[in-house]
Amino acid sequence: MLSIRPEGPEDAAAVSELNRQAFESDTEARLVDELRGAEPSIVSLVAQLDDEIVGHILFSPVVIANPAGEIAALAEAKYVQLAPHLYCGPVGGAANIQLSLCIPNFLILESIERWDGFHAKLLKTPIRWEDGFVLPPDGPGLGVELDEEVARANPYTGDELHLLMGSESPESL
Numbered sequence: 001m002l003s004i005r006p007e008g009p010e011d012a013a014a015v016s017e018l019n020r021q022a023f024e025s026d027t028e029a030r031l032v033d034e035l036r037g038a039e040p041s042i043v044s045l046v047a048q049l050d051d052e053i054v055g056h057i058l059f060s061p062v063v064i065a066n067p068a069g070e071i072a073a074l075a076e077a078k079y080v081q082l083a084p085h086l087y088c089g090p091v092g093g094a095a096n097i098q099l100s101l102c103i104p105n106f107l108i109l110e111s112i113e114r115w116d117g118f119h120a121k122l123l124k125t126p127i128r129w130e131d132g133f134v135l136p137p138d139g140p141g142l143g144v145e146l147d148e149e150v151a152r153a154n155p156y157t158g159d160e161l162h163l164l165m166g167s168e169s170p171e172s173l
Contacts, residue, residue: 007044081107
């Protein structure tokens, strides 16, 4: 069963390996390690499927350095609109939708197409769109439920970076 929970100290190695695989470098894994050790107020969540860590998201405070010194990144107070970046499938997309609903100065939602095809099959109820707008899922938690049978039946065995793939099933790649 898929669960979303706070990252614990016992997850650090699995999260580092997940980031190395996702980004094909150590840069992001090292950044996460540094953020984890530097700031006690970050929120770090993991997605766990059975006994395996299959996803990770980390929120941390941001400080922007400029020639005048450091200023807090208070985008709302400065009327700066935000467009959260998204590069993953439908569960990450659902998290991004929920996050976007909480941002008063939200600008635009990024998605991989319409999370259709194989991405839609991964969810028991696909993410819905109407007139070019995404309809926020209204279930508990992130609002979506992973179809674990579909996920188990389609393990990713390739070595191609996920950004280069479409929403087709792994067998059709």
